[in-house]
Amino acid sequence: MMKTIKTHSGLMLGLFLALGSATGALGSDESQLPVPSERAMDLAQNSIIVDGHVDFPMQLMQTGIDPISNNGATNFDYERAIRAGFNAPFMSIYVSAHYEGTGGAKAIADMLIGLMEGIANQHPDKFTIATSVRDVRKAAKAGKISFALGMENGSPLEGDLENLQHFYDRGVRYITLAHSKANHISDSSYDDDKRWGGLSPFGRVLVREMNNIGVIVDVSHISDDAFYDVIELSKAPVIASHSGARHFTPGFERNMTDEMIKRLAEKDGVIMINFGTHFLTKDGSGRRLGRDQAYVDYRAERGLNDTAAVYSEFRRWFDLNVAVPFASVSDVVDHIDYVRDLVGIDHVGLGSDFDGVGDTLPTGLKDVSGLPLLIQEMIDRGYSDEEIRKVLGENALRVWSAVEDVAKKN
Template sequence: MRVATVFGMSALGLALAATPVMAASDAAQRLAQDAIIVDTHIDAPGELLSHWDDLGVATPGKEFDYPRARQGGLDVAFMSIYTSPDEDAAGTAWQTANTQIDAVEAMTARHPDKFALLRSPADVEKLRKGGRVLLTLGMENGAPIGDDLKQLAAFQQRGVRYITLAHSANNRISDSSYALEKKWGGLSPFGEQVVAEMNRLGIMVDVSHLSDDAIRDVLSTTDVPVIASHSGMRHFTPGFERNISDELAKAVAAEGGVVQLVFGTGFVNPTAAANLQAYFQAEADFERENAKLVAAGKPARSKDDFEDAWKQAHPVPVTHIDAVLDQIDYAVKLIGSDHVGIGSDFDGVSGNLPVELRSVADYPNLVEGLQKRGHSDADIRKILGGNLLRVWTQVEKAAKR
């Protein structure tokens, strides 16, 4: 479960999800089909564990499936191998991660004409022939490696090509942007070893979800460019550390990296982002009050009741594609078109998405919006996937050296 799921989908949001969006222009459709689209964050694997579906056929309850991926022009989908802080604490993160990887492998084996596993950017052109959607793996939260650096090589062998070092809580590797109190002041000493080993193995370092100090530590430690796999620009959501600051976006770009911009309402809508920040404080207060009740021999309050009340008091605001286009415009002006990409967070934000970006079928709507805002087709190709493939290639070549 993602942090953004604390905001339940409103009745209006459910209605919008079922409402077809006007088709993009022919020019946008053609470019989406011709360009190589790389989305660095799709949460299908975790969804498959909670409710299995055959994503090789139309699956209306999900945001990623093969028919809509081809409709939208998606070529490379990074499947998010997500584990929670609770699984980390329980010692089950390694098992969960491997089970999710098994699910992705099973999906490709079931539909070899529709999917293929991608392990190197050099194989994109070869493997996407015949209309296949290429699946590669991004690990969201470094918890599955535990305290064992050797697990990095094991997961690299299984196809993991980036790792988000932490998620919604501090872990043994890094501080999290969401944590109200930081543990390490950035990366831990073990985290510095993790970054160095990832460089050696050719695994991209992902700084989304990290605290500002942790991102600075990553940039001072890494020998190769890094990515932010699914982040928004903090310029639009002041004080929201989960989104990347102008300073750090520039630093990522200066090292040759790329900021992959997210679509989720909680990251691109200022009201939703403020609500998400407020939720963490409210949750901490709730846990503290419950601890006092238990210490006094009184029954604890229901966490479910707390969550339900929060959702009712903080409905998700309706958001449109302009919120994402504004982020891209701003990022391109700030760090240049060579350092911007997309990481949607499809299937990871409980349907809380812009009206015109409801699923992987909707990339042409994004293309049309960028065209209308004056971005050249060459720059749009870079944003859709060229920049990410460049960084991945650099990281892979450095590892081989």
């Protein structure tokens, strides 16, 4: 598990502070943040940190930014990640829900996978594509960052199980069954159209085949009924790659109820906590619900249709014009505490949604460089090193290993 970074933790601490300031990683509103201890920095550097969801691939496709050092243009780049010990992100192969109707979803997914393969091929000393738990552990020992691939939205499968095999062969190791709209697989938590009452007939077949082939089922984004369908059908543990506890955000279906978290744990699964403010606090989730209505008003006032381009422009407008009640690192750990107290430490992890939740990330966690501060908060609350390592990555790796084992038996 040890990485081949030989720098003394005290020097790493200095680099964390100096380089964070130099690159703008912490931002001017974060100048009063606490300093992570050497213990926090040691844990960051000597643990495998699995993040269930990072939206960097779409940012890369849209902007062509530098994956090594991009001066804070995204929440992720190599220099900040390696400094913070961030070494095993699931990179999101995100395909917008509107492709379900227009076609072309499979091609978009293939392009995003190709981009991540290209980065790994161009920088083999820094990155590798990880298709197994063994790959992740090997890369960590070599001091490299693993790109595991998770497909956000199953639309690229296009109703054909042969496409599941295609994407497995290309490295995809989890699939978020739906995104913001119901698709041919599942209903969505964000969509009032509950056409299937959970999973579709194809979705039910798909879950079984994902078990057979070794692809993790991700229940983030799907409706509550679809979640319970997955729990009943899956022979392997499942994950919620970037969700939170609905206890803190009443009425926000995208997060999970206590009963759902308990059922996930009974399946030996993991909920990976989203860092977006609207996932973390009641005020934040209220802002999300307000944003949904604001989007309706925005389109009506301008006579615009609901398209991906219109929504993207609206998000830019909204983030510039509507104040954000930022959550904090403490709010993230409140969710971790809550899940631990509800079902145990083995069933919670991290699913930041870096580069996917815009300017809603908590104070102290505006990008990957803030992870030592999250570790410090856990230390301050009395978590042991073993417990922290479980949350950072070992729980997620356990689930991935179990999914691999189920597939081997089929």
